Amino acid sequence: MPKPQNIPTKRLRLWSVVGLCAAFVGLLWVLSDTSRLTFEQESLVSFDRDDELLSFFVNEQDNFKVSINTDKTPLPELVQSLVILYEDKRFYEHYGVDLLALARTIWVNLTRQKRHGASTITMQVAKLGSRDKRTLWNKFTQTLQALRLESSTSKQEILRLYLDNTPYGSNIVGIKSAALLYFHRQLESLTPAQAALLAVLPNTPNLLFTNPQKLLQKRDMLLKRALDSRLISEMDYKLALLEPAPTLERANSIAPHLTRHLAKHLGKRVLRTTLSKPLQLHLESMLKDYAQITQDKGVANLSCLVIEAKSGDVLGYVGSQDFYDLAQLGQVDGVQAKRNVGSTLKPFLYALALDSGLIIPQTKLKDTNQFYGNFNPHNNSRQFYGQASALWALRNSLNAPFVALLQEYGVQEFFYFLRENAPFSDRDYAKYGLSLILGTKELSLYQLATLYLGLRRGGEFIAPNLLEQGTKEPTQAQKSPPKDLTQEYIHTSARAGISQASAYLTLEALLNLPINTRSSVFAHKVAWKSGTSYGNVDSWAIGVSDEFVVAVWGGNFNAKSSTNLTGREIAGVAMFDIFELLGGNNAREFKEWRQVGKWSSTPRFRQVRIDSDGYRTLEKNARLATMPYYAKPLRTKEQLDKDSSIIIYPTQDLRFSRLSHSDDGIVALVRSKELAYFFLNSEFIGTSHIGRLKISPKIGTNTLYVITQGGEHSTVRFRVLE
Structure with a gap:
């Protein structure tokens, strides 16, 4: 009679089996952990206002990759269908592993010399995310991860992961990157032939460079299957067969300065800018060619900015004459670099003085040799004219009259006007003193263009748009509130603005200032001001037409001076060339302001009686002049003498x-x-x-x-x- 087994021993064996099963399940769970899957980070990439590619930098793995998941780019139906038809036709039927394909592959590999794989799209996602060496153990692990992916992730997301991270030849990763670099198109714009080529390319990524004809054969076979499956029409099929293989032309370094600037300040890798790619290409080519001329004059670097006045959108942004000109420090961003701005601030003091009742265009200002402590301003001509009207002094950029005018207006008030409308952190106005009007406060080309944009918009100062969808650069000022023009006088405190009328008179004063015969054709339609920094280091020119603001800087990033460097002859010539490119002959004249921004009608003026020196008088027979309607009353000669x-x-x-x-x-x-x-x-x-x-x-x-x-x-x- 058999001896009965010990009950505790049976339980011990049972728990051992359970423990082994649990350990095995735990091991499978660990091996199938999909959180260990990691994919490459995106590249830094920028697009223009029409979604055309501008700059595309490599990522940390030296690859080009822009993700379709960043802005949830929809995958076109044809692209999805062709990829599934070629890579995994039972994608929507299996659970990560296609058992039928696996069995067929085992049979083919046992009976034939040519090897086949049975990887599903889900398994390839696991492989791309693990990036481990190709071994049987890793293949097993990836199979487990594929099964777990299917249980936790939708089919659509798995397909997106695959297309986002699969290689497309050279150092291009992801279907969106491939569409941009091979075909210069977004996914939704791909033709059937292009979509088919991108579907077959990941299978043999370098075939495009080693045997493009064989790649086309693969593409055409897929197109035939697509025709048989009624994914494309007969006409689409015939036209697709005629398309050649693409060539890789990486014209992907457009507006690199802006791309890097926005990435630094926004912390984003995919940027949609307000730039116009065709205009940007013209500007970059123009400044590169122009630099060949200016180098003979001792000027190696050039920068420019083009802004649409009505919208405030930046259409063109060139940081240097050549980003890759390392010998001339071409990677410095001349649009954002701060430098002495010369005489470019005089129009704003002129406009503020108009609103403050200090001057009208006919007012005579002293142009004499004056001392302000150690500061003894001279005109560029090295001569004085005794007296000059405010209008003539502005048009001829006289220094002495504007230094005197700044003393009357107030350094502090003018400094804080600049700080309010071209934001900067500096608060110490006293260290600049009266030399502030001659440009000793360093500003960037972007800040200057912001000021002139505000002048063009009738005193409405806004930060120019660099990003699409109305997104402003966070380091710049928000829109200034609209002025209440029902007030009797313009507020002239430290935060004073500029009225529409004084903006109009200021820009009108800067018309008809040609440099040469070529610029004289449309100089009557461009109000502009040049500037040359102390020591002939920086050349500036900022122009305003009815539609555009164009700002140009020329100089040397190493701060080397040149006797040939002047605002008119360097930056001014380039500025007029840009206006000609923009269609300067078609620009409207400054006769009547159309509705730009919040402008609704021609600015209002009032008449005032003035004496021979342009000051207010009560004499009935005195001549009449025009001044801004909401400005403070113009000073009399007696008030001038009293104030002096x-x-x-x-x-x-x-x-x-x-x-x-x-x-x-x-x-x-x-x-x-x-x-x-x-x-x-x-x-x-x-x-x-x-x-x-x-x-x-x-x-x-x-x-x-x-x-x-x-x-x-x-x-x-x-x-x-x-």
Whole structure:
């Protein structure tokens, strides 16, 4: 009689079997873990306003890849059908592993020399995501991962993963990248022949370069199957057979400066810009050719920006004459680099002074040799004209009158106008002083173009659009609120804007300034201002037409100066060439402002009686002039004299070091030739008949008071530093 088994022993064996099964299931679970699947990161890529490819940089694996999942690009039905027909015709029927295909493959491999695979699209996704060596163990692991993928991921997403990460020859990854680089098209624009070629290409990715005829045979066989399956028509099939194999022409370095700039500030890899690719190509070619001419003048680098006035969209952005010109630092972005802007800010002081009632175009400004502490501005011509109308001073870019005008308007007010409308972080206006109007505050070409765009839009200052769908660059200002033109006067605090009327008068003043015979054809339709930085380092020209704002910079990224470098002759010539490219002969003149931005009608003006020097007078027989309707009342000659200090030097709020002057004092200057009495820190120190007296200020804050025998008097405060 058999001996009964021990009950605990039976249970132990049962639990052992259960444990082994659990361990096996756990091992399968670990091996099938799809979270270990990783795919290549996207490349940095940019597109123009019409979704045309601009720049395409390689990723960390030195491959070109742009994902269809970034913006959820829909896969065209024909593309899906052709890929499934060629790669995995039972894709929608199996669960990751096609058992019928696997059995057939085993039989073929056992009976024939030619080897076949049985990988489904899902299994290929697992292979692409693991990127392991081709071994039986890895094949087993990928099969498990395929099964698990099918249980957790939709068929549509699996197909997208495959097309997004499969190789397409050379260093091109993903079907969207292949469509862009081989055919210069988006997926939805592919022809049946192109879609078929991209369906068969991953099977033998380099066949396009080693044996393109064989690749076409594969494509044509797929097209025949597609015809038999009624995926394409007979006509589509016949036309598709006539299409040649593509050639790889990588014209994918368009607007690289803008692409890198946006990627840096936005943290995105796929960028849709406002650029126009045809215009951008013309601009890049034009500046590259023009650089060959300017190099003979000691100018190696050029940059430009073209903005559509109505929308504020940037249509053209050229950071340098050649991104790949490493010898001339071509990868520097000249549109964003900050530099001394020369005389390009004068139109804005002119417009603000119009609204403040300081001037009208006919107002005579002093153009004499004046000292402002250590600052002694001279005109570029090295001569003075005694007096010049504000209009003439602007058109001829005189320095001395505008320095004097800035002193009247206020350095602080002008500085914060610039800061508000061409945003920058600097807050210390005092370190620039009156030289601010001559461009000592460094700005970029983008910031200058922003200011001129605001002038064109009638004082509506906005950040130019660099991205499609209205997305603004985060480092730039938001739109300024619209002005309330029902107010009696324009607000002229530190955050003052520019009225439509003063913007109109300013741009009108900058018309008809041709450089040469060629530019004279349409100079009456382009308002523009040039600028040359101190030491002939930077050349600027910014022009405004009815439709466009064009800004050009020329110079050397290494800050090397050139005696041949001027705003007119370098940047100005290029600017007019760009306007000619844009169709300058068809641009409307500045006669009547059409509806641009929030402009709805011609700006309003009012008449004022003026004297021979362009100041307001009550004389009934005085001539009439025009000024902005909402501007402050124009000053009279009496108000001008009252507002003018008789003390020429030292100036108000001047700061200087004792070392910059002789130890025994400085010379105080007054404009009166009458007997003048001088008081320093409330103590009488002497008199003078000749308008000058040596004084000895103390370290720290000093107050100088001067009164003449005729009763004129002024006070200034200044500071002497250690």
